[in-house]
Amino acid sequence: QVQLVESGGGLVQPGGSLRLSCAASDYTSNYHAMAWFRQAPGKEREFVAAVRWSGFSSGTTYYADSVKGRFTISRDNANKNTVHLQMNSLKPEDMAVYYCAAGRPILSTIRTTNGYTNWGQGTQVTVSS
Numbered sequence: 001q002v003q004l005v006e007s008g009g010g011l012v013q014p015g016g017s018l019r020l021s022c023a024a025s026d027y028t029s030n031y032h033a034m035a036w037f038r039q040a041p042g043k044e045r046e047f048v049a050a051v052r053w054s055g056f057s058s059g060t061t062y063y064a065d066s067v068k069g070r071f072t073i074s075r076d077n078a079n080k081n082t083v084h085l086q087m088n089s090l091k092p093e094d095m096a097v098y099y100c101a102a103g104r105p106i107l108s109t110i111r112t113t114n115g116y117t118n119w120g121q122g123t124q125v126t127v128s129s
Helices: none
Strands: 004-007 010-012 018-024 033-039 046-052 061-063 071-075 082-087 096-103 123-127
Touching (some): 018 033, 018 096, 018 123, 033 071, 033 082, 046 071, 061 071
Parallel strands (some): 010 123
Antiparallel strands (some): 004 018, 033 046, 033 096, 046 061, 071 082, 096 123
């Protein structure tokens, strides 16, 4: 089973940027999409962004309304097993543990945790002045 390892988290001031990366231990051709979710203390894990890389919808990206226009998910061109999440204009409400996920979601589940079978251990993002 593929393992996912996140990196790039840290402390940033409001308005700043961070780039998260998720490296898969094996070729991810068996998966239809990779995504980022986040979980703040006392809250449920929520969808952030996803990218498809199989089938006719390959390359399609999806975003939560709260991050649209500020975050960008992308697949690494050099290493297809790596996905990035560029986060700009960070806000205190973006502070959470960010998790990478891989799976075979259908359209109705691509924004839900049920759509993914593999998860990383998470990386902390702290937004504070």
